[in-house]
Structures are given as structure tokens and as C-alpha cells.
Amino acid sequence: MKKRLFFNKYDDMKYISHLDLLRVMDRLLRRSGVPMKYSQGFHPRPKISLGNPISLGTEAFNEPMDIELRDDMTNEELLKKLNSKSVLGFEFVKVIDIDNKAASIADDYKEMRYEIIGDESSLKKLYNLLSQDEILLVKEKKGKVETKDIKPRIKFFEKKENMINLIIENMSPNSLFNICDIDVKDISIKRFCVEK
Structure with a gap:
């Protein structure tokens, strides 16, 4: 099941780089107990996809991120779980269901x-x-x-x-x-x- 999340990154969180943001997301999803799907191989990674990188020092609002879930979860439940474990300067504002055949974020948000x-x-x-x-x-x-x-x-x-x-x-x-x-x-x- 694929979900598209929208988040805000502001205040001190604007100094988090693109690679660090992926690590933050990985930890946040695990801490929240979200049943993520993982890649195969020696180093399984959660199936997370971000759009174009956010430049260091730039505050970002309504940023999209795609994730794949192992088990079904309502959008409201997912939003609540993620925001309950989120850090200052970072919040999720919306969750929508997307089709497995949906275009990538980079194609949808040029x-x-x-x-x-x-x-x-x-x-x-x-x-x-x-x-x-x-x-x-x-x-x-x-x-x-x-x-x-x-x-x-x-x-x-x-x-x-x-x-x-x-x-x-x-x-x-x-x-x-x-x-x-x-x-x-x-x-x-x-x-x-x-x-x-």
C-alpha cells in the first residue's frame, strides 16, 4: 500500500541535509511503529521516496514524500502516529493514498x-x-x-x-x-x- 505524505520542515530543521532527512524519516517511521515495506538484499532500506532535494537552510512547506506500507493503515492513524513522535520544526500535514502505478514525486511536482x-x-x-x-x-x-x-x-x-x-x-x-x-x-x- 502506497501513501503520499506532506510535511513541513522549518526553524532549526531547515539545516538538515537531504541525506540526513532520509535518516530522520527512517528513524521517525520506526519510532512511530509504522509497518514499512523494506527493500531486499544485504542492507534493507525502508521504501521512502522524496522529491527534489531541499537546499540547506531552506524552510520547506507541503513537501511530498512517498512510502510503502506492509500493512493497511488509515491516513488519519498514520498522520497521528507520525506527529506524536515528530521533532520540533518538523510536522506532517496531510496523507493521501496513491496508486502503485502513480507517477514519481519528481514527475508530479516539477x-x-x-x-x-x-x-x-x-x-x-x-x-x-x-x-x-x-x-x-x-x-x-x-x-x-x-x-x-x-x-x-x-x-x-x-x-x-x-x-x-x-x-x-x-x-x-x-x-x-x-x-x-x-x-x-x-x-x-x-x-x-x-x-x-
Whole structure:
């Protein structure tokens, strides 16, 4: 039985890396007594699937995660069990049933909305970059320099006072911050899953 959970990760939990988040989930599911399905082989792992990684220091809301259960459990019971053993800065907000043939999280949730709050100078640099016709990302890979236009991945942006609202597809906003030389320590970033 497959379930899709939605969780919030905020306050100090925003400093948990993607790999550490998988470990946290594994421990939390075991502590909660959730009857998980495990992979086969020498090192069985619980069947957990997360979407695109959340950048370190980014608060995330309504983030999806898929799990496979060994035994049936109601969504309400699962939500209650998980939240009873959860830690400060981390909570589950919703559980839905999904079909075994359901698309992966990465396919279902390609777009993410970000709220970026910062000083006028940082936001102006970001807004000016987003307003360009082309946004070129230069990467060196195996001794070759690759240049890619990432502007098509910017689906929406607007500036309101000390905040930029941004919707991007399959990309971390960190690439944009690097291009326009914004230190992530100077801004606050919140990520919201855009549901279909």
C-alpha cells in the first residue's frame, strides 16, 4: 500500500541535509511503529521516496514524500502516529493514498514556489537577473565548459516590498543566487510545493 505524505520542515530543521532527512524519516517511521515495506538484499532500506532535494537552510512547506506500507493503515492513524513522535520544526500535514502505478514525486511536482526575503540590494540583483531575456548558467564538467540558458525554467516571478515570489521548474534557486552573487546568509528562503 502506497501513501503520499506532506510535511513541513522549518526553524532549526531547515539545516538538515537531504541525506540526513532520509535518516530522520527512517528513524521517525520506526519510532512511530509504522509497518514499512523494506527493500531486499544485504542492507534493507525502508521504501521512502522524496522529491527534489531541499537546499540547506531552506524552510520547506507541503513537501511530498512517498512510502510503502506492509500493512493497511488509515491516513488519519498514520498522520497521528507520525506527529506524536515528530521533532520540533518538523510536522506532517496531510496523507493521501496513491496508486502503485502513480507517477514519481519528481514527475508530479516539477514546479516549486519560493519566497525569498532579503535586503533591497540582494533582491534588486535577483530581480534584475530574473528580468533578463536569457539567464546563462556556466558549468565545468569533466574539463568541458557547458553553458545553458535556464530562463525557460523560470515560470513566474514578482517583487513585493522585501520579498520575491518565484516559481521555478526542476531547479534550485541557488543557481540564480550564484549567478548574481548573492550570499544565502543575507536572505531567507521558503519553499512551497505547487500541487497539481
